[in-house]
Amino acid sequence: MYMIDWFWGLAGGLLIGSGSAIYLLGTGRIAGISGIAAGVLRGERGMAAPGFLIGLVLGALVFALVSGPPSIGLTPSLPLLTVAGLLVGFATQLGNGCTSGHGVCGLSRLSRRSLAATAVFMVTAAATVFITRHLIGG
Amino acid sequence: MNRFIIGLVAGLIFGLGLALSDMVDPDRVLSFLDIAGAWDPTLGFVMGGALVPMALAWRIYWNRQTPTGTLALPPAGSIDSSLLAGAALFGTGWGLAGLCPGPAIALIGIMAAGNFSFSFGLVVFLGAMALGMTIHQRVAVPGVP
Numbered sequence: 129m130y131m132i133d134w135f136w137g138l139a140g141g142l143l144i145g146s147g148s149a150i151y152l153l154g155t156g157r158i159a160g161i162s163g164i165a166a167g168v169l170r171g172e173r174g175m176a177a178p179g180f181l182i183g184l185v186l187g188a189l190v191f192a193l194v195s196g197p198p199s200i201g202l203t204p205s206l207p208l209l210t211v212a213g214l215l216v217g218f219a220t221q222l223g224n225g226c227t228s229g230h231g232v233c234g235l236s237r238l239s240r241r242s243l244a245a246t247a248v249f250m251v252t253a254a255a256t257v258f259i260t261r262h263l264i265g266g
Numbered sequence: 267m268n269r270f271i272i273g274l275v276a277g278l279i280f281g282l283g284l285a286l287s288d289m290v291d292p293d294r295v296l297s298f299l300d301i302a303g304a305w306d307p308t309l310g311f312v313m314g315g316a317l318v319p320m321a322l323a324w325r326i327y328w329n330r331q332t333p334t335g336t337l338a339l340p341p342a343g344s345i346d347s348s349l350l351a352g353a354a355l356f357g358t359g360w361g362l363a364g365l366c367p368g369p370a371i372a373l374i375g376i377m378a379a380g381n382f383s384f385s386f387g388l389v390v391f392l393g394a395m396a397l398g399m400t401i402h403q404r405v406a407v408p409g410v411p
Contacts, residue, residue: 133288137308140287141315147280148316149323154272159280161368166399179273180280181371187281188290188375197381198285200373201293204363206390213391215359216366217398221406223352227366230353231313236320244345249357250299256361257299 147187148232151180160229162220223249281372287312290372292364299361365391 148159155176161184164177192198204212220226223245225234230249234242288294289312297306343349360366365373370392377385 133306133308134311137287137289137311138315140283140285140289141312141317142319143279143283143286144312145283145316145319145323147276147278147283149319150279151273151276152320152323152327154276155269159276161366161371162399165367165371165396166403169396169399170403175270176273179270180277183274183277183279184281184284184368184372185277185375185378186274187278187283188285188372189281189378190278190375191282191285192376192379192381197376197379198288198291200291200376200381200384202364202384202387203293204387206387209363209387209391210394212359212363212365213394214398214401215355215362216370216391217395217400218402219352219355219359219398220367221352221399221402223349223356226356226368227360228368232316232320235313236317237324241343241345241349245349245353248350248353249360252354252357253361254299254301254357256358257296258302260362261296261300262302 144228145232145236147183148228151176152233158229158233160225160233162216162226163224163229166221280368281375283312283316284369284372285376287315290369290376292369294364295366295369296361296364299364363391367395370395 151157151159157176159180161180164180167174167177168181202209216226220229223230225242225245227249230239230242230245235246284290287308289309294306295309297304298309300306356366370388373384373388374392377388
């Protein structure tokens with residue numbers, strides 16, 4: 129990592145938090161993306177959630193158009209991506225949240241459930257990477 | 267329509283933040299999770315940065331609640347087995363691909379800007395994620411969130 133990445137990480141984080149804050153104060157809802165996406169999939173009423181998802185895509189699109197598309201590394205095989213997608217989709221519903229819902233919105237209101245969830249998914253994610261990269265990946 | 271605009275603006279700023287911090291790149295995310303490799307702490311700065319405006323927003327939100335007002339919050343339940351199992355399985359999926367829902371959806375925008383190198387894998391992941399959400403909805407016990 130380059131030194132400057134700290135700055136962009138922090139700046140990007142402030143934007144992520146600001147977007148979540150606008151969503152909370154403007155709609156009274158939590159900007160948990162797994163919950164928003166699942167609600168849209170279920171066909172729930174309300175226009176805030178579809179608006180958020182369209183904005184999320186547009187935000188990345190605007191950035192890529194201004195600065196040029198960033199290089200993206202998505203190297204896992206398709207079967208692995210299928211398993212990962214199924215797990216992420218199912219488990220965020222089972223556990224009521226993902227990185228944004230628990231990791232940002234929940235932690236910032238000092239929710240005990242979100243603190244526990246964030247600690248658990250950080251540990252299992254790091255353990256998974258350790259196993260795939262250092263034990264069987266090589 | 268008003269709420270659509272609020273959602274759109276919030277999502278736009280969120281998506282800009284994900285792209286600016288480079289958290290749309292699964293390899294960057296995996297480098298944060300790879301504590302035994304060449305560890306990249308950027309994601310920690312992103313999360314730390316995101317907590318600041320949100321902590322402020324919660325203060326504003328709580329202050330303007332009337333005593334009879336209802337809070338649109340998830341149930342202040344206990345730390346139960348579905349929370350922990352869900353978090354454990356989510357972390358496993360996140361660690362396998364380096365993708366969680368926000369960056370996965372935002373990557374559609376990067377694809378639309380002309381980088382198609384990852385598009386097949388992304389579509390497979392997003393399809394599987396939607397399927398996983400639908401499966402949960404089908405098997406979930408009614409009444410239990």
